[in-house]
Amino acid sequence: MTTDEKTTMSSLPDERRTPLIRRLTGANTLWIGLVLLVLVAAFGAIRPDAVFQVTTLQFLLAETAVLLVLSVGMTFVIITSGIDLSVGSVLVFASVSSALAMNVVSGGDATNAGWGVIGFGLLVALVSGAVWGLLNGLLISRAKIPPLIVTLGSFGAAQGAALLLNNGSNVSGIPDRLNRTFGSGTYFGIPNIVIVAAVVTALGALLLSTTRFGRYTYAVGSNEEAARRVGISVRGHLTKVYLLAGTLAGLAGFMGNAFFRVAVVTGHETDNLNAIAAVVLGGTSIFGGTGSVVGTVFGVFIPAVLEKGLVIIGVREFWQPIAVAIVLVAAVWLDQTRRRARNQR
Amino acid sequence: MSRPLLEARDLTKNYGTVEALRGASFTAYPGEVVSLIGDNGAGKSTLVKCLSGVEQPTSGTLTFDGEPLHLSSPNDARDRGIETVFQDLAVAPDLDPAANMFLGREILKPGVLGFFGVLDKKAMRRQASEHFTRFGATLQSIDVPIAALSGGQRQSVAVARSVAWASKLVFMDEPTAALGVVQRERVLDVIKRVRDEGIAVVLISHNMPEVLSVSDRVEVLRLGRRVARFKASDTSVEELVGAMTGALTQEDADQ
Ligand SMILES: Nc1ncnc2c1ncn2[C@@H]1O[C@H](COP(=O)(O)OP(=O)(O)O)[C@@H](O)[C@H]1O
Ligand SMILES: [Mg+2]
Numbered sequence: 155m156t157t158d159e160k161t162t163m164s165s166l167p168d169e170r171r172t173p174l175i176r177r178l179t180g181a182n183t184l185w186i187g188l189v190l191l192v193l194v195a196a197f198g199a200i201r202p203d204a205v206f207q208v209t210t211l212q213f214l215l216a217e218t219a220v221l222l223v224l225s226v227g228m229t230f231v232i233i234t235s236g237i238d239l240s241v242g243s244v245l246v247f248a249s250v251s252s253a254l255a256m257n258v259v260s261g262g263d264a265t266n267a268g269w270g271v272i273g274f275g276l277l278v279a280l281v282s283g284a285v286w287g288l289l290n291g292l293l294i295s296r297a298k299i300p301p302l303i304v305t306l307g308s309f310g311a312a313q314g315a316a317l318l319l320n321n322g323s324n325v326s327g328i329p330d331r332l333n334r335t336f337g338s339g340t341y342f343g344i345p346n347i348v349i350v351a352a353v354v355t356a357l358g359a360l361l362l363s364t365t366r367f368g369r370y371t372y373a374v375g376s377n378e379e380a381a382r383r384v385g386i387s388v389r390g391h392l393t394k395v396y397l398l399a400g401t402l403a404g405l406a407g408f409m410g411n412a413f414f415r416v417a418v419v420t421g422h423e424t425d426n427l428n429a430i431a432a433v434v435l436g437g438t439s440i441f442g443g444t445g446s447v448v449g450t451v452f453g454v455f456i457p458a459v460l461e462k463g464l465v466i467i468g469v470r471e472f473w474q475p476i477a478v479a480i481v482l483v484a485a486v487w488l489d490q491t492r493r494r495a496r497n498q499r
Numbered sequence: 500m501s502r503p504l505l506e507a508r509d510l511t512k513n514y515g516t517v518e519a520l521r522g523a524s525f526t527a528y529p530g531e532v533v534s535l536i537g538d539n540g541a542g543k544s545t546l547v548k549c550l551s552g553v554e555q556p557t558s559g560t561l562t563f564d565g566e567p568l569h570l571s572s573p574n575d576a577r578d579r580g581i582e583t584v585f586q587d588l589a590v591a592p593d594l595d596p597a598a599n600m601f602l603g604r605e606i607l608k609p610g611v612l613g614f615f616g617v618l619d620k621k622a623m624r625r626q627a628s629e630h631f632t633r634f635g636a637t638l639q640s641i642d643v644p645i646a647a648l649s650g651g652q653r654q655s656v657a658v659a660r661s662v663a664w665a666s667k668l669v670f671m672d673e674p675t676a677a678l679g680v681v682q683r684e685r686v687l688d689v690i691k692r693v694r695d696e697g698i699a700v701v702l703i704s705h706n707m708p709e710v711l712s713v714s715d716r717v718e719v720l721r722l723g724r725r726v727a728r729f730k731a732s733d734t735s736v737e738e739l740v741g742a743m744t745g746a747l748t749q750e751d752a753d754q
Binding site for chain 2: 364365366367369372373375376377379380381382383384385386443444
């Protein structure tokens with residue numbers, strides 16, 4: 155027993171809390187945020203003209219928006235000490251089914267379709283994402299199959315199903331109106347797709363940090379048996395978390411349609427790994443129990459900034475994955491060291 | 500004696516081929532402290548899990564307050580005012596003590612925010628802080644993860660949590676095992692205070708002087724069965740150890 159344990163709480167002011175600054179510096183999030191800031195500042199100092207150009211920033215943000223939405227769902231999953239390898243494939247599936255559905259209700263080509271069709275397309279994207287998420291969730295929580303295996307399965311299955319839907323080709327005919335407003339449209343210079351991603355992220359952050367749903371997410375990841383013994387429905391909660399991740403992947407698919415004006419069936423094979431990397435870079439523990447959506451935002455932008463920054467300052471972009479890998483491994487190593495130190499008490 | 504609060508009869512519990520309980524019986528009367536003792540592997544923790552809804556016995560019957568009782572989940576026990584400090588504590592190490600105390604019983608903000616499930620963290624922290632003070636859990640600060648606390652502090656948090664919610668019965672499975680002398684005294688004090696509020700306490704402990712000083716009665720479990728029952732005032736450490744090792748048996752104890 156250490157001596158400071160003799161201080162009882164009654165001798166302290168009511169609600170004694172660790173000072174804000176100590177809590178912030180103790181969190182991984184702050185450090186990751188600093189890394190991001192330093193990167194931006196460094197690239198900005200080398201080529202201020204190129205880095206702080208409006209179009210550079212717009213592009214960076216828009217390209218990152220889709221990954222951000224996937225990563226918000228992934229944050230919840232990883233905090234429960236799970237993993238979701240299927241997000242990229244589910245995105246493709248949702249994107250293809252939504253584009254096809256819009257075409258079908260417009261008599262074959264939805265290019266000139268109105269808001270009714272667009273709304274229907276959004277619904278189809280969300281529902282198809284949700285269905286895959288629900289399937290993942292049920293297999294993981296009811297059948298007790300490890301998340302890695304379940305989502306490895308749906309990773310392949312959703313991609314295969316998406317290819318089957320349109321014989322392996324991309325789907326065009328995305329409504330112009332959708333592309334103009336959400337794809338290429340901006341609001342005070344910010345691409346609308348980014349605003350959507352920001353709103354989703356903000357809601358996700360609030361859900362995780364202020365609600366009972368968020369608290370149960372941490373509890374299940376921290377000690378599943380403890381959560382069960384206080385009467386939390388662990389199975390139900392896990393199902394909901396994977397359902398959320400699937401639904402967000404569906405939304406991301408719809409955002410992709412709006413941005414690229416086509417539902418593409420390739421190019422999302424590594425979305426899952428990028429999302430996982432972003433979440434872990436952002437300080438969420440791969441062992442579950444801790445993490446934050448804010449951290450994930452930083453984690454999404456670090457690889458993106460590295461990629462753009464290296465190109466702008468003339469370093470070959472092949473260095474980017476190497477740089478990300480180093481930061482990633484360092485982040486996990488730090489987390490592990492911290493946990494080991496903590497568990498030795 | 501009055502009518503038993505909780506009575507378990509002939510419980511068996513098999514884990515595969517392991518028979519953890521072989522016809523165990525157990526009785527707790529209202530407002531008493533009863534110690535459950537036995538050698539390692541006697542089945543004490545298994546019995547506690549069966550009586551708090553965490554595990555379902557393979558066979559046997561329970562009565563609570565004179566009514567037949569079936570516990571299909573921990574919630575069934577909690578709804579009846581039964582709380583448990585598990586031997587493995589069952590706390591979420593990444594959550595702070597207040598969050599752990601209110602886990603599964605969160606206070607929500609009033610109104611619309613509450614409808615959306617928004618937590619009233621301030622209220623929970625305040626109540627937890629008062630409660631920990633009252634029940635002698637000494638913590639430097641209330642917003643660090645449980646994992647950052649010492650083993651003893653973690654144990655006091657688990658004890659404080661259980662007595663916060665119990666209205667009829669608390670099981671404490673080796674609640675003093677990791678404690679220093681001062682903290683141990685404090686837990687024993689908590690047990691007496693809970694008992695004085697009319698709540699029955701079932702204490703599991705390997706410390707015989709502790710058992711004799713705090714209990715009203717003692718029940719002994721050996722190889723998955725109850726082998727002896729004593730009034731704490733008429734027994735001795737030698738007698739208890741004799742019953743635990745099988746040197747001493749009581750004819751009618753497993754009834
Ligand atoms: N989950 C389990 N699976 C298999 N065997 C178990 C399990 N839990 C307990 N046992 C066995 O049941 C017996 C009783 O264990 P336990 O109730 O923990 O004893 P005690 O708490 O009295 O030391 C032991 O032989 C133990 O190995
Ligand atoms: Mg035990």
